Amino acid sequence: MSSNVGSSGVYEAGDQRNLKNSEIPHPDRFEEGKENSHLPNDSKDQRTIANRLANEERKSDEKPDDPETALLKKDPTLPAKMHGNEPSKGAKIDAELQAEEEEYMERKGKA
Known part of the structure; x- marks a missing residue:
């Protein structure tokens, strides 16, 4: 069957193909998630103590005192x-x- 609606370029999925999961760049496990989606002192947050400690160490390394x-x-x-x-x-x-x-x-x- 052929269509009279448009050229064949309209029906090609060149830019509409999804990437495979292996091709998608993934952030480090600790860096996942949206910015400010987890509050560091949230008691209901289920982050481990090790992750909280790593977060505090990272914060102290990032910005020296002015x-x-x-x-x-x-x-x-x-x-x-x-x-x-x-x-x-x-x-x-x-x-x-x-x-x-x-x-x-x-x-x-x-x-």
Whole structure:
């Protein structure tokens, strides 16, 4: 049978063929899924502890601390002072606690 509707090119499936499963590029098992489809702290997520640990290690390797975060770890009041603001009450308390802990560790180390 022949058709009078169009040329034979219309009926060829050259660009409509599906790839075999072996030809489809697959991501690594850990990298599968949509972005942000799993929340890392979701208690109902069935990821293993090893996968959660690997995720945290990967996160810590990806982005090093920026200079402001590094300064924050040294002195909690420093970022506010750098921006010309008075440190918050919480930052002042954090600085006091940090100083007390350092003093305690020094005494503990000498004793």
